[in-house]
Amino acid sequence: MxxxxxxxxxxxxxxxxxxxxxxxxxxxxxxxxxxxxxxxxxxxxxxxxxxxxxxxxKNKDDLLIKAVEDLFERKLQEMERHISQEKTGRDKLLRFAEEHITIFTEDPKVVRFLGVELRQSKEFYKKYPDFKPLRHYMKFLQEICEEAIAEGSIRAIDSKALSYIVYGTVNFVITEWAVQEQSFSLTEVKNYVEDILRYGLIVRKEE
Amino acid sequence: MxxxxxxxxxxxxxxxxxxxxxxxxxxxxxxxxxxxxxxxxxxxxxxxxxxxxxxxxKNKDDLLIKAVEDLFERKLQEMERHISQEKTGRDKLLRFAEEHITIFTEDPKVVRFLGVELRQSKEFYKKYPDFKPLRHYMKFLQEICEEAIAEGSIRAIDSKALSYIVYGTVNFVITEWAVQEQSFSLTEVKNYVEDILRYGLIVRKEE
Amino acid sequence: MxxxxxxxxxxxxxxxxxxxxxxxxxxxxxxxxxxxxxxxxxxxxxxxxxxxxxxxxKNKDDLLIKAVEDLFERKLQEMERHISQEKTGRDKLLRFAEEHITIFTEDPKVVRFLGVELRQSKEFYKKYPDFKPLRHYMKFLQEICEEAIAEGSIRAIDSKALSYIVYGTVNFVITEWAVQEQSFSLTEVKNYVEDILRYGLIVRKEE
Amino acid sequence: MxxxxxxxxxxxxxxxxxxxxxxxxxxxxxxxxxxxxxxxxxxxxxxxxxxxxxxxxKNKDDLLIKAVEDLFERKLQEMERHISQEKTGRDKLLRFAEEHITIFTEDPKVVRFLGVELRQSKEFYKKYPDFKPLRHYMKFLQEICEEAIAEGSIRAIDSKALSYIVYGTVNFVITEWAVQEQSFSLTEVKNYVEDILRYGLIVRKEE
DNA sequence: AATGAATGAGCCTTCATTCAT
DNA sequence: GATGAATGAAGGCTCATTCAT
Missing domain, CATH: 1.10.10.60 (Homeodomain-like)
Structure with missing residues (x-):
């Protein structure tokens, strides 16, 4: 060895x-x-x-873990490069959603893998408690959320919850898109997502 | 047999x-x-x-398919019972998000199963092209979206895209909650989700 | 039971x-x-x-044994009816070869079964030492041989050996015919067999 | 692999x-x-x-096929060696019958196998249409028959039919001998077979 | 006596992992 | 260090047989 x-x-x-x-x-x-x-x-x-x-x-499990961690590490670096171009937390957050979709849709197969295979059974997580490949990625997103909240550009909700919401939304959309073999227009949905994150769903009378 | x-x-x-x-x-x-x-x-x-x-x-595959279909059928019935109590499309939509979380968090293990195992490899879907367990459930959600859009209570975006966004958001949240062994307060996040869906993320000056 | x-x-x-x-x-x-x-x-x-x-x-083995014995019993009765029409041992013997082929080729599938499945492994015979479905049939043939030898119409060779030779020849021919899905003319071969049994293979000078 | x-x-x-x-x-x-x-x-x-x-x-079927083919290949080589010692087609044919018995009775178990297992169900032959392990062996025998017929030493009957008759006779005898656990003298029967093939069964008056 | 749903022993085959070279 | 042939554990599935009805 x-x-x-x-x-x-x-x-x-x-x-x-x-x-x-x-x-x-x-x-x-x-x-x-x-x-x-x-x-x-x-x-x-x-x-x-x-x-x-x-x-x-060490074995097949280990190869999976190391491969996923390596992939996320590389994707995170890409993301950081893009985000650093934005000035405000608000712009960073919206840019994050956009880039996440762009980065991961370069290869639909990888998206499916990350959206599905990544989530092994509870037994798997019990066996490898240190396997948290999203950790750094989510932490980066959460920091962006905190920055945006701090500058007052988005409403002040729990940053961890917010990062889940943002990640979850965009990730489900691209996973579904990948699983369904790209049966709908991702660009269009991407715009809708951004729109909802910006303005919410509800039509307000005063507007 | x-x-x-x-x-x-x-x-x-x-x-x-x-x-x-x-x-x-x-x-x-x-x-x-x-x-x-x-x-x-x-x-x-x-x-x-x-x-x-x-x-x-017939075999293990068949058992998986039938078990998932049966589960979704039962969950859909539960959902329909709840939703029928609401009058407007808008209320139905918000209630959907809430009840989805409630229904599926009764058993975290089931959530993980639905969020993960359901998305078998593409080979599995090729083998069983009729296996679309989410079909009825998503269709129901989409109809609610259409109703809400029709009554003008939410902004008019593509109802299919919207159903994905709503489902994706709440589902990721509960899946993550389930996978992470309930490490955060779901109730709290549920409120945040509803809040964002209602008002969006962005703080607007005129408000 | x-x-x-x-x-x-x-x-x-x-x-x-x-x-x-x-x-x-x-x-x-x-x-x-x-x-x-x-x-x-x-x-x-x-x-x-x-x-x-x-x-x-009692079980599947028993069913096989009883079914084969029953079949042979019925075939033997048929055979006895035909043979009783002949007078001499010699004619009986030649008639036997002819009728055996006729009887068993009524259903090629049954022939294949008798030629193949009948001969279970040695383990099978060890398990069922009394399973000798050919017994009566071969005994009948052997008696014909003895009669023909006694009357001096065929050359005096061991009657048991002779019965094997006659049975073996015609049986292989029909089994091969059945296994090969009747790829050759049985009637023609039947004539050859009879011819060889009568006159042998060798061309003799004095003839 | x-x-x-x-x-x-x-x-x-x-x-x-x-x-x-x-x-x-x-x-x-x-x-x-x-x-x-x-x-x-x-x-x-x-x-x-x-x-x-x-x-x-590849699997159990493949192992059967390869094992039988290999066995027949080796037995054919043995046979060819013996036959090449004979000059005339007639002697070759009689030698063939003799050697076939000798070669295959070296191991009674193998005889049973070849006489029985070889003839798998029709399904097996449908699955493996190229599996004709007797092919070369029978072809060799048929060629000897043709040679003997050509030289006029045996009566001119269809060589294919003849090869079946010769093979069938000797093969049944040894199979029966093998299945019956060698209950009779093979040497004796061998002589009878040769005798019948030579002279036929019938005692002729003019002789 | 007849039924047929239920049983569970048993085997071919795959493939992650090892280890002699 | 690298190889890849060899290993052998493990499981989905079948079907002869049983037995409650």
Whole structure:
């Protein structure tokens, strides 16, 4: 075993293998789902032998966890790059919703994977209590919410609840869109979402 | 084979067995996930022998499908009872969000199941193109949206998109709540959701 | 249990059921082979419930044994009727070969069954040492051989060996014909067989 | 999967494993019959794990097919070696009958297997239309018949029919001998068979 | 006696994981 | 370190047989 716990440094060549495995894992998990994905297919896709997978990851579960964490890490970096262009918390929040949709709809298969496979059974979470791949991503969103509330640009509701609401809304929309094989116009729905977040549903008489 | 295609009527006793199987299926699928659920456990839980399961359902897939459809049918009936108490489309819509949360949070495990297992791999949907358990439920929600739009009480956006947004928001919230083992107050979040749906996020100067 | 050991007499009605089971057993065993034949199909074909089969036969093995014995008994009676028309042992022997082919080719499926399924594994014969369905049939053939030898019409070779040779030849031919889905003309081959039995293969100079 | 389709060459070690599996397959199939034979027993007998069987053969059916083909291939080679010692078609034909009996009676279990299991249900042949293990063997016999007919040493009857008759006769005799646990002297019967093939049954007056 | 729903033992096959090379 | 052949545990499903009605 080289480095299951990532204690030792990997050589450049090894790091490339590890990365190839992470990427083919996302690819195959996304296409087949966790249980239908075969280690042999992931390994083959990454250009290594089956057994090599176990030099870099403890087992299939571990590969899933590491692949998802890696993916979210990369997506978070993308997101941070975009958000940093906005000045106010309010703009950041609206930009977040927009970019989240853009980022994740680049590959519908990955969206389905994240929306579905990610949520393993309770047994899975019990087995791996540290597996919280959304953690950093949600934390970033929550901070944006706090900023927007602080500047008074959005109404002052609990920032954690708000981050769930924002994430949940956009995420369900894109997951449904992905699961349903893109049967409706995402752009249109995206506009509706933004609209509702802005103004709410209710028509007010005074307007 | 008794009645795989449900052509013949089942005796009272048999109907009870079928129902027991459907319920233990939901229970075990919810706890373990589809792939980790064992037919033997479901059968045992229902108090019948393994083989008996196959007198009532064609196979494991069929059991999943029938269990989910049965569950949604019952939940929809509950929902319809509640909604019928409201007069306007607007009130019906807000009541829907509230009741959806109430109904499904009675059993967190079921929520996780519906939010996650339901979205099997695309292969599963290809194999069973008629499996659309949300269909009636979403249709009901969409009709409420249309009613509310027609009466002019909410802003006129596409009713299908709107139904996704409403369902998605509340469903993510309860799923996350269920997956995270109820780590936050659902009641509180429920209020926030309703609030945002009503008034939107943005603080407007003129208010 | 009514009468597994056939100790008690069966009523007319019961005897009819037993016979129906024997006949549908031959039919289904012939079509599907022993292992692919389903008790439920045999029972249904005979117009009785699955469980009823076990009132008349100890188990599936027993049903096979009884069905084959019954079939051979009936075929032997047919054969005896035909043979009794011939006067000499020699004519009886040649008639036997001819009638055997005729009798058994009435239903190719039954032939295949007798040529194949009849010969269970050694384990089967160990389990049922009394299962010798050919016994009476072969004994009858052997007696004809003895008669023909006694009258000096055929060359004096061991009658038991001879009966095997005659039976084996015609039986392989019809089995092969049945297995190959009647791909060659049985009548033609029948003539060849008779011809060889009469004159042998070898062309003799003095002829 | 190593090599189901036998595209790649197997190492010496692997070829030995494959051969061991083929041989234990013949052994166990012969003793138990196809349906009663257990993959686990075959694998154990060959000294490998159950799963290993599936590295070399697609499934149980495939193992049967490959084992029988392999067996016949080897038996045909043996036969060809013997037959090549004879000069005339007539001698070859008589030698064939003799050697067939000798070759196959080396192991009575194998005889039963070939005489019985080989003739699976029609369903099996429909599933594997290319499975004709007797093909080469019968073709070889037919060619000998043709040679003998051509040289005028045996009477001119249809060579295909003749090959069936010769094969059928000797094969039934040895199968019966095998099934009956060698209850009669095969050597004696062998002589009778040869005698009948030579001279026929009928005593002719002019002789 | 007849029924047929219920039983549960039993096996082929897959595939994550190991380990000799 | 890398390989990939070998392992063997595990489970969905069938169907002969039983037994309550």
């Amino acid at each position: 080289i480095n299951n716990a990532r204690i030792k440094k990997l050589s450049i060549k090894q790091e490339k293998k590890r990365q190839a495995l992470l990427e083919s894992a996302i690819k195959v998990f996304s296409e087949k789902g966790f249980h239908e994905a075969r280690i042999s297919e992931i390994a083959h896709e990454a250009g290594v032998a089956d057994g090599t997978t176990y030099l870099y990851f | 008794i009645n795989n295609a449900r052509i013949k009527k089942l005796s009272i006793k048999q109907e009870k067995k079928r129902q027991a199987l459907l319920e233990s299926a939901i229970k075990v699928f919810s706890e373990k996930g589809f792939h980790e659920a064992r037919i033997s456990e479901i059968a045992h839980e229902a108090g019948v022998a393994d083989g008996t399961t196959y007198l009532y359902f | 009514i009468n597994n050991a056939r100790i008690k007499k069966l009523s007319i009605k019961q005897e009819k059921k037993r016979q129906a089971l024997l006949e549908s057993a031959i039919k289904v065993f012939s079509e599907k082979g022993f292992h692919e034949a389903r008790i439920s199909e045999i029972a249904h074909e005979a117009g009785v419930a699955d469980g009823t089969t076990y009132l008349y036969f | 190593i090599n189901n389709a036998r595209i790649k060459k197997l190492s010496i070690k692997q070829e030995k494993k494959r051969q061991a599996l083929l041989e234990s397959a013949i052994k166990v199939f012969s003793e138990k019959g196809f349906h009663e034979a257990r993959i686990s027993e075959i694998a154990h007998e060959a000294g490998v794990a159950d799963g290993t069987t599936y590295l070399y053969f």
